[in-house]
Amino acid sequence: MHMKQIWGALAAATMLSLAPPAFADVKAGVDAWQQGDYDKAVTLWRPLAQAGDPDAQFNMGQAHKLGRGVKADMASAIDWYRKAAAQGHARAEDNLGLLMFQQGDRAGALPYLQRSAARGEPRAQYIVGTALFNGDIAPKNWPRAYALMTRASAAGLAQATASLKQMDKYVPADQREQGLAMARDMGQKEVAALAEANGRTSSAPVVREGPPPLATAALPPAPDAEKPALPKASAKAKPAAPKAVAAVQQPKTPAAKAPREAEAPRAATSGGWRVQLGAFSEEGRARALWNSLRSKVSGLSTYQLFLVKGGAVTKLQAGPLASNAEAARLCGAIKAAGADCMPRKM
Incomplete structure (x- = not known):
C-alpha cells in the first residue's frame, strides 16, 4: 500500500483519550467531558495548557481534533500535541x-511514528513497516518492515494482516526469518518502553467503554513482482469504512501491545500490582466491560475483579500481578482485544 492510501484505513480508528489529572481542574474537565459538557471541559483545560501542563495540552489537542468545545482545527490539535509530546507525554x-x-506531513511524522512503533503502537508499526517495505520516506529495509508488520498484525490490526500476506509474496525466506526474529525482540522491548513511559507520568483511571475493533479494509492483489509495493485500495474494490469511536477515556500512556495473541499471562496468587481498565460513573458499565473482555482475552477470567469506589466513580481493576512487567504484559493482551489498560502499583 502506498503511503498516501494508508490513512484512509486508520484515521477513524484513532481513539479519543483524555489525560490523567495533574490538577483538580484537569480532572474536573474530564468529568465535564464525560457528561458531554465540552465547553466547560475546554474552559477548565485551556489555562492549565497555556501554563504548560502536558495533560491539559494533550486534552486540548483532542478537543481541537474532534471539534468538541472548540472549532475542529487540525493545526491547533497538532500544536497542542507537539507541546505535550515535548514534555514526554507518550x-x-x-x-x-x-x-x-x-495531514500530509509524512516526513515530519516519521520520527514520531518510529518512536510510537517502538512502544508497540500497531498503527504506527503498520505505517513505518509500509514505508520500509516500499522505500517510501525511509530507506528500504524488508526484514524490519516484515518485523513491524508482524507486530501490528499480532496486535489485531486487520490491515497489517492483509499486508503481511502480500509481503510474503516478495520478501525472501531468509529475510522473513530475520524479520520474525526482530519481531520477537521488539515484543520484549515494547514492554520495557511502556514501563518507562508509565514511569514518566502520574497514574490515573481510564474512562472508557469498550470501543469497536478496527474495521477491515478489503485489499486487492499486489502489483507485479518487478516493482513490489504494498497493495492500495482501488476504486473498484473500496475498503470498508472504519467505525468512528466516540468513547472517552482518561489514560496516562499507551498500553503495551500483545507480543503474539490476545492471551493474558498466568495470574499470580499475590502481588503488589493490578491493571486498571476503566473508571465509570455507573458500576454496571464497569461490569459490562469486564464481562466483554473475559470472552476476548484468554486467561483474563483467572484474575480477580476489583471494583474500587471513589466518590461517584467506580474503577475497574484486575489482579493481583507480581510485577510491573507482568501488568504490562496483561495490558498488552487487553489492548489487543480492543480495550485500554494501564498498570497500577497498589
Whole structure:
C-alpha cells in the first residue's frame, strides 16, 4: 500500500483519550467531558495548557481534533500535541505522528511514528513497516518492515494482516526469518518502553467503554513482482469504512501491545500490582466491560475483579500481578482485544 492510501484505513480508528489529572481542574474537565459538557471541559483545560501542563495540552489537542468545545482545527490539535509530546507525554506523541501523517506531513511524522512503533503502537508499526517495505520516506529495509508488520498484525490490526500476506509474496525466506526474529525482540522491548513511559507520568483511571475493533479494509492483489509495493485500495474494490469511536477515556500512556495473541499471562496468587481498565460513573458499565473482555482475552477470567469506589466513580481493576512487567504484559493482551489498560502499583 502506498503511503498516501494508508490513512484512509486508520484515521477513524484513532481513539479519543483524555489525560490523567495533574490538577483538580484537569480532572474536573474530564468529568465535564464525560457528561458531554465540552465547553466547560475546554474552559477548565485551556489555562492549565497555556501554563504548560502536558495533560491539559494533550486534552486540548483532542478537543481541537474532534471539534468538541472548540472549532475542529487540525493545526491547533497538532500544536497542542507537539507541546505535550515535548514534555514526554507518550500518548500525545502517538497522536501527533498519526495526525501529521494524515495531514500530509509524512516526513515530519516519521520520527514520531518510529518512536510510537517502538512502544508497540500497531498503527504506527503498520505505517513505518509500509514505508520500509516500499522505500517510501525511509530507506528500504524488508526484514524490519516484515518485523513491524508482524507486530501490528499480532496486535489485531486487520490491515497489517492483509499486508503481511502480500509481503510474503516478495520478501525472501531468509529475510522473513530475520524479520520474525526482530519481531520477537521488539515484543520484549515494547514492554520495557511502556514501563518507562508509565514511569514518566502520574497514574490515573481510564474512562472508557469498550470501543469497536478496527474495521477491515478489503485489499486487492499486489502489483507485479518487478516493482513490489504494498497493495492500495482501488476504486473498484473500496475498503470498508472504519467505525468512528466516540468513547472517552482518561489514560496516562499507551498500553503495551500483545507480543503474539490476545492471551493474558498466568495470574499470580499475590502481588503488589493490578491493571486498571476503566473508571465509570455507573458500576454496571464497569461490569459490562469486564464481562466483554473475559470472552476476548484468554486467561483474563483467572484474575480477580476489583471494583474500587471513589466518590461517584467506580474503577475497574484486575489482579493481583507480581510485577510491573507482568501488568504490562496483561495490558498488552487487553489492548489487543480492543480495550485500554494501564498498570497500577497498589
